[in-house]
Amino acid sequence: MPLTTTAKKRLVTAALLAPASVWLFVFLVLPFIAMMVFSVGERGPAGGYQAAFTFAQYANLPARAAAYWNTLMLAPAGAFLCLLVAYPTAYYLAVKAAPRHRLLLVSLVVVPFWTSLLVRTYAWMFILGSRGIPSLLDMIGIEDVRLLNTPGAVLLGIVYGYLPLMIMPIYVSLEKLDRRLLEASADLGAKPASTFFSVTLPLSLPGVMTGVALVTILLLGEYLIPQLLGGGKVFFIGNALVDLFLQSRNWPFGSAIAVTLVAIVVVVLTVAMRIAWKVSGTRQVDLV
Amino acid sequence: MSKWFRENAPISARELTDEFQRLKRGSVTRRHFLGVSGLGLAAAVLARQPGLFNSAAYAQQEDLGTSMSLATWPNYHDPATFEAFTAKTGVAVEVNVFGSNEEMLAKLQAGGTGWDLFVPTNYTISTYAGLGLIDPLDLSKVPNFDPKTQNTRFTNEGTVDGKVYALPKNWGTTGIAFNSDKVKSKVTSWKEFFEVAMTEADGRAMVHDYQLTTIGNALVSLGFSFNSIKPEELAKAEELLIKVKPHLYAINSDYQPSMRSTDAWMTMCWTNDGAQLNRDMPEIQFTLGTDGGEIWSDFYAVPTSATNKPAGYALLNFLMDPQNAVKEHIANGAPTTDSRVFALLPAEITSNRIVYPEEAALTPLEFGAAVTLTDPARAELMARFKSA
Numbered sequence: 133m134p135l136t137t138t139a140k141k142r143l144v145t146a147a148l149l150a151p152a153s154v155w156l157f158v159f160l161v162l163p164f165i166a167m168m169v170f171s172v173g174e175r176g177p178a179g180g181y182q183a184a185f186t187f188a189q190y191a192n193l194p195a196r197a198a199a200y201w202n203t204l205m206l207a208p209a210g211a212f213l214c215l216l217v218a219y220p221t222a223y224y225l226a227v228k229a230a231p232r233h234r235l236l237l238v239s240l241v242v243v244p245f246w247t248s249l250l251v252r253t254y255a256w257m258f259i260l261g262s263r264g265i266p267s268l269l270d271m272i273g274i275e276d277v278r279l280l281n282t283p284g285a286v287l288l289g290i291v292y293g294y295l296p297l298m299i300m301p302i303y304v305s306l307e308k309l310d311r312r313l314l315e316a317s318a319d320l321g322a323k324p325a326s327t328f329f330s331v332t333l334p335l336s337l338p339g340v341m342t343g344v345a346l347v348t349i350l351l352l353g354e355y356l357i358p359q360l361l362g363g364g365k366v367f368f369i370g371n372a373l374v375d376l377f378l379q380s381r382n383w384p385f386g387s388a389i390a391v392t393l394v395a396i397v398v399v400v401l402t403v404a405m406r407i408a409w410k411v412s413g414t415r416q417v418d419l420v
Numbered sequence: 421m422s423k424w425f426r427e428n429a430p431i432s433a434r435e436l437t438d439e440f441q442r443l444k445r446g447s448v449t450r451r452h453f454l455g456v457s458g459l460g461l462a463a464a465v466l467a468r469q470p471g472l473f474n475s476a477a478y479a480q481q482e483d484l485g486t487s488m489s490l491a492t493w494p495n496y497h498d499p500a501t502f503e504a505f506t507a508k509t510g511v512a513v514e515v516n517v518f519g520s521n522e523e524m525l526a527k528l529q530a531g532g533t534g535w536d537l538f539v540p541t542n543y544t545i546s547t548y549a550g551l552g553l554i555d556p557l558d559l560s561k562v563p564n565f566d567p568k569t570q571n572t573r574f575t576n577e578g579t580v581d582g583k584v585y586a587l588p589k590n591w592g593t594t595g596i597a598f599n600s601d602k603v604k605s606k607v608t609s610w611k612e613f614f615e616v617a618m619t620e621a622d623g624r625a626m627v628h629d630y631q632l633t634t635i636g637n638a639l640v641s642l643g644f645s646f647n648s649i650k651p652e653e654l655a656k657a658e659e660l661l662i663k664v665k666p667h668l669y670a671i672n673s674d675y676q677p678s679m680r681s682t683d684a685w686m687t688m689c690w691t692n693d694g695a696q697l698n699r700d701m702p703e704i705q706f707t708l709g710t711d712g713g714e715i716w717s718d719f720y721a722v723p724t725s726a727t728n729k730p731a732g733y734a735l736l737n738f739l740m741d742p743q744n745a746v747k748e749h750i751a752n753g754a755p756t757t758d759s760r761v762f763a764l765l766p767a768e769i770t771s772n773r774i775v776y777p778e779e780a781a782l783t784p785l786e787f788g789a790a791v792t793l794t795d796p797a798r799a800e801l802m803a804r805f806k807s808a
Contacts, residue, residue, distance in 0.1 A: 195804060363669060
């Protein structure tokens with residue numbers, strides 16, 4: 133029987149989607165299933181996983197309350213601080229900067245990504261350590277200031293590390309802004325400030341939401357910055373996971389935490405998408 | 421061929437000798453030497469002549485591959501050792517650094533480490549052997565090792581059920597390092613360590629990211645055994661650690677950078693790090709706890725999963741050569757278990773009380789016990805302390 137046009141179209145769609153579907157299945161679904169299976173198991177006598185069916189690991193989640201608390205407080209706080217720094221920067225790049233300089237300035241935002249975050253975070257360890265800023269403060273008489281290994285240092289590292297990820301989506305949404313709307317607003321007598329709040333800001337909100345979601349989701353799994361700039365004392369869920377897999381060798385408990393983390397990310401993502409849809413009045417928002 | 425190379429060819433006899441001496445000192449790589457002297461080019465040309473290089477030694481060198489991987493501790497080797505090994509065999513050594521035996525065990529259990537040689541501590545060997553994670557060693561491949569010159573006090577735990585699974589690297593202790601310019605109190609015990617960490621060195625003290633020593637020394641400070649797994653004693657140790665945590669500078673086993681920059685003033689410290697810190701900054705003193713603490717020995721072992729065992733054995737044999745080992749000990753600062761190496765060490769090292777403490781100072785110390793490695797209660801205590 134010859135295929136109908138619709139059936140052909142479906143086949144082509146399926147063929148085009150196949151590589152991505154296989155990739156998703158092998159690298160996302162399968163590991164997630166393995167994690168779910170591990171999470172209801174028991175820790176082996178020398179560590180690792182031993183088959184069982186128990187929810188004891190989930191019942192033990194409160195033992196990592198501090199890690200959840202730190203992550204769920206510091207991740208949004210970090211994302212918000214990123215936003216405060218990123219918005220004016222993106223606004224300048226997209227609206228104020230001369231077009232001939234724009235490409236150069238945007239590349240400067242991306243350049244830090246050419247170097248590993250590990251190396252850049254080590255640089256911050258030096259800047260915040262005794263021989264960095266505290267030694268300068270010492271010269272003007274402010275003694276014994278300790279910046280490294282504090283929650284403040286972790287927040288600074290987060291803002292520094294994730295800033296480009298916040299700037300880029302906001303820049304893109306501001307760049308698409310139709311300048312005629314700004315002219316129309318001015319023609320109708322609006323002052324620059326009210327044009328900004330009633331035209332520019334609402335139209336750039338999808339970019340803001342994308343940036344906030346992107347940074348928050350990545351921060352929920354952050355490990356490196358708390359370890360290096362927090363001295364291993366400011367504990368994120370990511371650090372709890374590393375600890376459980378690499379030190380305690382308690383795979384089932386680690387898996388239970390990982391499953392919970394995925395659940396949190398899904399909730400955050402869904403909420404962010406809902407808000408973005410509502411704000412933009414459309415379902416055509418690409419979040420990530 | 422680069423311009424730079426042409427300028428140096430042909431090399432004069434004097435320059436060749438100079439370069440050769442630099443190669444022997446380890447300040448240039450074998451590749452540099454071969455390039456600059458033109459010997460690399462000559463060898464490449466000659467290698468095309470059939471029958472010229474079919475000797476057994478050449479064949480063996482071929483089998484070693486071009487790279488291998490070593491898992492070890494921070495600040496534990498002289499980089500020149502690996503350069504010399506590469507110059508001799510053509511095998512590049514990739515070094516992976518770890519902060520605890522638990523981390524090494526976790527990696528080995530997960531599989532696929534790619535390590536061809538690693539440096540486990542005494543109390544882990546029986547567990548590794550029991551789990552089938554390390555091979556019994558083929559000592560015929562390590563002719564440079566001589567059991568008769570070893571101090572068995574430190575090397576016994578390399579042998580499990582009569583089979584040698586690991587060869588000794590060095591021994592050492594876990595003591596207290598403090599910067600005497602910053603900390604004026606005399607810190608002589610673990611009890612004082614934790615007191616000073618909460619007072620004079622508030623915000624400036626470090627503990628290891630390692631359950632064995634961090635929990636062990638907290639136990640010792642409370643008058644218990646370093647290896648205790650009794651629930652009521654562990655509960656008291658946890659209480660102390662959580663009380664001290666807000667006062668700590670960091671929980672990190674790589675404490676040298678912070679001690680050197682004086683960001684940290686006091687830390688739990690292994691002998692070799694203590695010797696290195698004190699050598700470069702005499703104000704950093706190292707002392708053993710009068711109330712106890714740890715004595716340990718580190719070994720070399722070959723993982724069952726090693727992908728390049730010939731290179732692992734070749735490096736092991738290279739490191740067992742007293743001439744090579746003595747350079748390692750001078751750079752690293754930890755005491756040797758091998759009397760041949762001891763005889764070659766300069767007097768200022770063998771008389772150094774950090775490296776070779778008086779016997780009386782060692783008496784209260786304990787070797788780690790196998791059960792502390794796998795005890796889930798200690799593992800969970802450490803994780804709770806860190807996440808508190």
